[in-house]
Amino acid sequence: INMALILLISIFLQIFISNNINSSLDAEEKDEILRKKIVPNDIGNYSQGAVSCDNGRCSAIGVEVLRNGGNAVDAAIATQFCLAVTDIQATGIGGGGKMLIFNNKKKKMYALNFRERSPINVDQIPKRANLRMGPYSIAVPGFVSGLYSAWEKFGTKTWKELIDPSVLLAYHGFPMHAHLHLCTKNVVENIPYNSFLRRILLHNGDIKTTGSLIKNIRLAKTLSDIIIDPKSFYVGHIAQKLVKDLSDEGSVLTKCPRSTHIALT
Helix, strand or coil, X not given: CCEEEEEEECCCCCCCCCCCCCCCCCHHHHHHHHHCCCCXXXXXXXXXXXXXXXXXXHHHHHHHHHHCCCCHHHHHHHHHHHHXXXXXXXXXXXXXXXXXXXXXXXXXXXXXXXXXXXXXXXXXXXXXXXXXXXXXXXXXXXXXXXXXXXXXXXXXXXXXXHHHHHHHHHHHCEECCHHHHHHHHHCCCCHHHCHHHHHHHEECCEECCCCCEECCHHHHHHHHHHHHCHHHHCCCHHHHHHHHHHHHCCCXXXXXXXXXXXCEC
């Protein structure tokens, strides 16, 4: 492994609608991803590489990227897209982050800053608006732009290879884990007013139990479109639908004629 990195990703909403699921994985590969048994490894020293994150299924996806010849950046991107599916209480494609990448051959450190940015119409937000929750708390996401920039500069596997496993997890579902259940419980009073969250996290008005299947087909469709054209998230049809949905909730986010969110190095 020529690259080691620390990946810090912040959070925010993940929504969004798109069109068709586009996966080239055959049936056996899909089955392996969806049914893979997660076996925690002991703490220790690893000479070839290791992947650690909040969700064992996502760590396994990152490890598989390394085993298939990808580098640490490839593994981090695949892992983070997976977390955007399984750990929506902590991260998502509507968030942002920072990435530190160390190239061992060149003995050189790189930094990418793709944190969220204030909307261009930020001055239209009321003075007493809730900036912690709700439509006025939403900034311009850097997640997709940042990870795509990292892939362009340092990735070795195809963009599609890194996101396909997450498309499958979102479409076919994953078990509700304890942390997601706890976080859902903490905000359950707000969920009935959000048709998107209600549809994926509740069953007959109650929070789905731990171990229940969570499917996010709309996110799967959006990720499929991001595979085809990442810029569509900012200037294409994804951006248009995103802005409309947020505007209906009172957000001041607008669609720009060109992509203005780039990862700063």
